[in-house]
Amino acid sequence: MNVEPEQLDAPRMTQxxxxTIRRQAILDAAEALFxxxxxxxxxLSAIVQQSGGSxxxxxxxxxxxxxxxxxxxxRSSDESLKELETLFTSKQSPRRILEAFAVGYLAFVASPRAIAFLRLVIAESLTDPAFGAAFDRDMxxxxxxxxxxxxxxxxxxxxARIDRPWQAAELYFAILMCNVPVRSLLGKPPGGTSREDIIWRLACFLDHFGFEDDAPSVGAQSARSQTRA
Structure with missing residues (x-):
């Protein structure tokens, strides 16, 4: 996105x-080129050439x-975080919220765009551990x-029955991410991202912490049946 001068000179536009327009143009250009x-x-000169500015x-x-x-x-991660906030305000049971978020989150992190970003971050973190630490802390x-x-x-x-909320949250995301980072490094698409697979992986976690449920989902019923078998 190259910002045309008339866009920034539009009447009544504040500084x-x-x-904001300039920032979005730079981010769009950087994302495309990266x-x-x-x-x-x-x-950075190539980004300026494509986006305008200096x-x-x-x-x-x-x-x-x-x-x-x-x-x-x-900016890419914000999309997933907004979905999380929307689910948090829903009237679904905790178990259903966690299942729904898991499916949406995995669809996001397993997308070609997100995997490409993850590879960029991992590659840069290997040469600059401080960058990796900052990424982990801030994002x-x-x-x-x-x-x-x-x-x-x-x-x-x-x-729910959760004595260590932070550790439980880390475990939840670890279960979701599963093999995504390793397979991203190897250039392979992540596996186990179907709705049924995701809910099956979560079943033991959700049962252990006793998350309130209304009616079990199809995936959860299947997971529990396999566990009993």
């Missing part, structure tokens, strides 16, 4: 609105090239923290 050419082979604007908004990569991945932890808050609330409301 913040212009800045995924097409690979992060190490994309220069190097000074990129440094001001993102600090450096790594900061820009983190912002690109952060992955956001999901765990939000889920842990929900687990704590459900425990207080007696809709």
């Amino acid at each position: 913040d609105e212009r800045r 995924l097409e050419n690979g992060y190490p082979f994309v220069s 190097l000074a604007t990129i440094y001001q908004m993102f600090g450096n090239k790594q900061g820009l990569l983190r912002a690109v991945v952060d 992955q932890t956001r999901f765990v923290a939000r889920m842990a808050t929900l687990f704590e609330r459900w425990n207080t409301e007696r809709r």
